[in-house]
Amino acid sequence: MITIAVDAMGGDHAPQAVVSGCLEALKAFDDISLILCGPESEIKALLPQDASRIEVLDAPEVITNHEHPTTAIRRKTNSSLVRAMDLVKQGKAQAVLSAGSTGAVLAGSIFRIGRIRGIERPALATTLPTVKGSPVLLLDCGANVDCKPAYLANFALMGSVYMKGVMEVAQPKVGLINIGAEAEKGNDLTKSAYPLLSESPVNFIGNVEARDVLSGVADVLVCDGFAGNMLIKHTEGMASSMMQMMKESFMSTTRSKIGALLLKPALKSFKKRLDYTEYGGAPLLGVNTVVIKAHGSSNAKAIASAVRQARQAVKGDIVGAIGRELSLMAENE
Amino acid sequence: MITIAVDAMGGDHAPQAVVSGCLEALKAFDDISLILCGPESEIKALLPQDASRIEVLDAPEVITNHEHPTTAIRRKTNSSLVRAMDLVKQGKAQAVLSAGSTGAVLAGSIFRIGRIRGIERPALATTLPTVKGSPVLLLDCGANVDCKPAYLANFALMGSVYMKGVMEVAQPKVGLINIGAEAEKGNDLTKSAYPLLSESPVNFIGNVEARDVLSGVADVLVCDGFAGNMLIKHTEGMASSMMQMMKESFMSTTRSKIGALLLKPALKSFKKRLDYTEYGGAPLLGVNTVVIKAHGSSNAKAIASAVRQARQAVKGDIVGAIGRELSLMAENE
Numbered sequence: 001m002i003t004i005a006v007d008a009m010g011g012d013h014a015p016q017a018v019v020s021g022c023l024e025a026l027k028a029f030d031d032i033s034l035i036l037c038g039p040e041s042e043i044k045a046l047l048p049q050d051a052s053r054i055e056v057l058d059a060p061e062v063i064t065n066h067e068h069p070t071t072a073i074r075r076k077t078n079s080s081l082v083r084a085m086d087l088v089k090q091g092k093a094q095a096v097l098s099a100g101s102t103g104a105v106l107a108g109s110i111f112r113i114g115r116i117r118g119i120e121r122p123a124l125a126t127t128l129p130t131v132k133g134s135p136v137l138l139l140d141c142g143a144n145v146d147c148k149p150a151y152l153a154n155f156a157l158m159g160s161v162y163m164k165g166v167m168e169v170a171q172p173k174v175g176l177i178n179i180g181a182e183a184e185k186g187n188d189l190t191k192s193a194y195p196l197l198s199e200s201p202v203n204f205i206g207n208v209e210a211r212d213v214l215s216g217v218a219d220v221l222v223c224d225g226f227a228g229n230m231l232i233k234h235t236e237g238m239a240s241s242m243m244q245m246m247k248e249s250f251m252s253t254t255r256s257k258i259g260a261l262l263l264k265p266a267l268k269s270f271k272k273r274l275d276y277t278e279y280g281g282a283p284l285l286g287v288n289t290v291v292i293k294a295h296g297s298s299n300a301k302a303i304a305s306a307v308r309q310a311r312q313a314v315k316g317d318i319v320g321a322i323g324r325e326l327s328l329m330a331e332n333e
Numbered sequence: 334m335i336t337i338a339v340d341a342m343g344g345d346h347a348p349q350a351v352v353s354g355c356l357e358a359l360k361a362f363d364d365i366s367l368i369l370c371g372p373e374s375e376i377k378a379l380l381p382q383d384a385s386r387i388e389v390l391d392a393p394e395v396i397t398n399h400e401h402p403t404t405a406i407r408r409k410t411n412s413s414l415v416r417a418m419d420l421v422k423q424g425k426a427q428a429v430l431s432a433g434s435t436g437a438v439l440a441g442s443i444f445r446i447g448r449i450r451g452i453e454r455p456a457l458a459t460t461l462p463t464v465k466g467s468p469v470l471l472l473d474c475g476a477n478v479d480c481k482p483a484y485l486a487n488f489a490l491m492g493s494v495y496m497k498g499v500m501e502v503a504q505p506k507v508g509l510i511n512i513g514a515e516a517e518k519g520n521d522l523t524k525s526a527y528p529l530l531s532e533s534p535v536n537f538i539g540n541v542e543a544r545d546v547l548s549g550v551a552d553v554l555v556c557d558g559f560a561g562n563m564l565i566k567h568t569e570g571m572a573s574s575m576m577q578m579m580k581e582s583f584m585s586t587t588r589s590k591i592g593a594l595l596l597k598p599a600l601k602s603f604k605k606r607l608d609y610t611e612y613g614g615a616p617l618l619g620v621n622t623v624v625i626k627a628h629g630s631s632n633a634k635a636i637a638s639a640v641r642q643a644r645q646a647v648k649g650d651i652v653g654a655i656g657r658e659l660s661l662m663a664e665n666e
Contacts, residue, residue, distance in 0.1 A: 131574045142512060145520040179475060179562040187478040187559045210563040211570030226520045227563060229512040230543040234564060237544030238571050241464045242607075249603035250596060259595030266589035270582035274575075 002314045005084040005093035008038030009062045010100025012297050019046040021303020032311050037080040059083040069103030085112040088289045095290035095310040099298045106143050109287040118326035122286030123155045126232050129273050132216030140225040141232050147224035149192035153200050158285040159220035160202045165316025175208030175218035239274050280309035290314050335647045338417035338426035341371030342395045343433025345630050352379040354636020365644050370413040392416040402436030418445040421622045428623035428643040432631045439476050442620040451659035455619030456488045459565050462606050465549030473558040474565050480557035482525035486533050491618040492553035493535045498649025508541030508551035572607050613642035623647050
């Protein structure tokens with residue numbers, strides 16, 4: 001049985017969406033049990049009488065997006081997020097899931113759980129859809145805005161382990177996000193990271209330009225947290241901007257309106273392909289347990305996907321595998 | 334009469350596309366004359382007998398994308414690009430247009446023409462379409478991959494002047510590309526640039542997240558050349574990836590195929606909105622003349638748009654206006 005500690009108060013639609021998503025996930029998988037952390041009476045009121053494999057741990061405090069992450073983690077020890085993290089520390093759960101403040105999830109992971117030995121900085125990884133159908137893992141997406149070249153080599157290693165263990169990609173192709181294909185191109189960071197990645201044990205395919213992020217040339221793409229955050233937000237914004245521009249074009253004539261009506265199911269399936277709720281949350285890689293950060297605006301479906309992802313990451317022993325890869329590297333040095 | 338020096342050998346489809354685009358532009362505007370720089374006989378063979386307001390300046394050498402830009406500019410003084418730049422230096426033209434190597438256009442502009450006094454680094458600016466219909470100017474798009482905070486303040490000023498003079502936007506709203514809305518968010522560069530932009534005479538609206546690049550909240554967006562290059566390439570790549578995913582959805586059933594057929598004209602108008610050839614080239618701002626870098630894959634229409642843009646930049650006296658704004662700023666300090 002895999003036990004996942006859930007921050008029931010994290011996210012814009014908490015606790016309703018979180019609880020519904022958890023119940024959905026319990027139906028789908030019979031090898032998981034969940035511990036919901038949050039104000040006991042409020043959470044219990046949302047659970048059916050006969051709910052099994054799910055319990056509530058009372059956590060009366062809530063950490064909001066408006067608080068300083070580190071201070072909040074230190075002071076609000078009775079918050080839903082801190083109590084969820086402590087469950088892992090106490091060995092009572094193997095994974096943490098939260099749709100709350102990214103900064104607080106990051107601070108909590110570092111201060112309450114700790115990093116894997118040999119990892120300088122944990123990274124937030126996001127899965128994006130590609131034209132080829134297979135997803136691509138982009139990291140870092142915002143945990144480390146300014147990076148040293150060595151961090152990017154860590155990201156490449158962690159991303160590879162994740163894609164092997166969770167997404168079952170045999171030899172994940174790792175690309176370095178850059179502004180040119182040639183090795184000598186880029187800014188100070190990418191120019192210094194390139195040789196480190198070439199020497200690293202990952203399957204490094206070289207520089208990948210931003211135009212190929214969604215084309216499926218790589219399984220893992222590494223960059224600093226500023227670039228990664230920009231890329232995911234631009235992907236999100238552009239999808240919605242393009243949809244809006246397209247809608248305007250489609251509503252312009254009677255002919256196009258009829259066409260759009262006929263295309264409704266196809267447009268829906270297309271939208272689904274771009275829908276982040278299908279892909280779960282962002283794993284925070286490099287901490288000593290499985291941590292999944294779900295999108296702040298997660299609905300029940302997105303939470304259920306994130307639970308599935310947490311389960312898969314525990315089954316794939318991501319944390320152990322990252323540690324083993326690092327030991328192997330250290331031995332070879 | 335405005336005279337524009339054209340590098341007839343720049344770009345993937347040179348010289349045919351360049352010459353055709355120039356002839357198209359001459360038809361549209363009777364207040365311009367063009368000097369095509371390239372191998373004389375080759376270029377003359379592409380011109381009609383009775384062509385007026387267009388002449389050829391013999392330039393037998395060509396600078397390719399595979400050469401080191403600075404070396405090429407220094408050695409190939411008989412190249413189409415260097416000869417076009419020299420025409421401006423000699424006062425025989427008021428603008429240069431090239432679809433050739435970005436690095437060579439940049440090196441040539443700095444070494445053969447020179448910067449505007451007070452501008453540390455010229456920047457490449459790109460126009461992108463927005464949901465609101467009005468375009469947004471993004472700079473720098475790759476001339477300076479690593480930037481100091483002061484460069485970003487220069488970019489903001491130059492971008493504002495350009496949007497006023499060429500796009501006729503009265504009070505251009507300037508945003509700083511960042512990974513959070515609050516002033517204290519970002520990496521070392523954006524955190525230091527924020528106060529400089531706040532004090533600058535531009536209409537600074539604060540941080541703009543990548544999800545809003547195409548939403549039309551700003552008229553000018555500034556960032557370092559790494560981020561800017563990434564954003565334009567990601568826009569390009571995502572548009573094409575989305576189109577491909579959409580096409581797959583549309584071709585999935587008979588119903589959707591009929592819908593797609595009816596939508597053909599609407600899809601075409603939508604594609605046109607995203608089409609870079611409609612928007613001309615990228616002005617290189619901060620050099621002592623108007624320099625327009627057209628896309629390497631420019632067709633005749635894109636070249637004609639770039640000529641129109643060069644004409645507008647000369648008429649709007651962009652170079653003079655940037656100089657005047659800088660003097661005003663210096664006086665107020």
